[in-house]
Amino acid sequence: MGIVQGMSDAEILAKVIKVTVEELSVKEEEVTEAASFTEDLGADSLDVVELVMAFEEEFGIDIPDDDVTQLKSVGDAVNYIKNKQG
């Protein structure tokens, strides 16, 4: 824990984009804040599990299974991770 603390919104967004590009093999310009992981970026249910694990590792946080449904878009992920700073 704590890696997220002190990170600016822009830094979180940049990291979320980097992880998403890596995990889903999509182009960086496709990864907008509004982009849905499943509908716009082609992720299936297994991809989502893998992506969430990558977020956990990148930000040193724990994302419980029950919370995963909240992470529909890139912006959702950024907000969720930001709130974990609390």
Added chain:
Amino acid sequence: MSLEFRPSGRVVVTGIGLVTALGTGVEKTWSGICAGENPVGPVESFDVSEYSTRIAAEVKDFDAADWMDKKDAKRVDRFIAFAHTGASMALADSGLVVNDENRCEIGVLMGAGIGGLEMLGDQHRRQIEGGPSRVSPFLVPYMIPDMASGWISIVHGLKGPNICVVTACATGANAIGDAYEIIKRGDAVAMVTGGTEAPINEIGMGGFCAVRAMSNRNDDPKRASRPFDKERDGFVIGEGCGSLVLEDYDYAVARGARIYGEVVGYGLTADAYHITQPDPDADGAIRVMKMALRKAGLSPDSVDYINAHGTSTAYNDRQETMAIKNVFGERAYKIPVSSTKSMLGHSLGATGAVEAIFCLLAIRDGIVPPTINYEFPDPDCDLDYVPNVARKQKVEVALTNSFGFGGHNACLIFKKL
């Protein structure tokens, strides 16, 4: 069947694909085989300094991203990437166009001797280091050996019979044989078949070192795989995929397909003797060749070439020689018997399919591949092993053997059409 089709009872090979240590592609591999090239060398893909065997025939001329979606290429286990590539090649080579009329009558039987060992090793390490929540959701799908068949069906939309054969080093041959039976009995008009394997990774090499079946000639890798030679000391591990498109004869002829040869015989038996050692009496190996000949309706005199299992282990090469002499009698001394493992090493579940393709190419080109590294005759191995140099010779009927841990024996016979 939605196609109004009666099985002819005859099965032919219309497409082939190869990924081997001699190159990605049929002609690259075959020209290397005919020239007696030797791709064996020190393992480069990971640190092998602590392993008792540190050499292999690795596939180097291969980038999965050249053949499949970038995301998939990064994620799938190497045995699936090989299978994807081999099958795509074989299908393209066959000219068979998959459409809504025929897709339910075309199946896949791509064998894998082990499956995604690298995937298993990597994910096991993640679990040990970070707990079960660190295990990738792709571990299970990309580790299970049947995923090669499943994957190919998804990529090409093939909705016919879809299964997997796992019989260790006999896998590739059993897969082709079983695919042949599926077409023969009318369950499909065509099958994408073969074998795939990617065992050259940390846990795979660890396991095979422990079995003590591999050559330890680490200082002289080019001379390590020496089937039937007196100085042989074990096999050299290889990797890759051999894939074939098998078709009902009438179906292939009706679409004007180019035909490499007919599958005429398939034998399968068990040693029921030991988990890793072949039966010293070679009973299962003798019976498997006899069974294939019987089902082909051919006499031993009609066989022009034998692609041996020829692993370069003390036991296999002696017992296989004994079996060939038992089945073929005096004629055994007149049949060229070669082991292409002298060049490609032993690609386990892939090898039977790779060698089946060499039988078909021997028939096509009238060239018998050599056994390289043949230097010192062994009194127990006294057949014509086509030492060191390929031979121009007409081949009408070719037979190939494959024997696997567990005591599985498989034999295929191909005939020129």
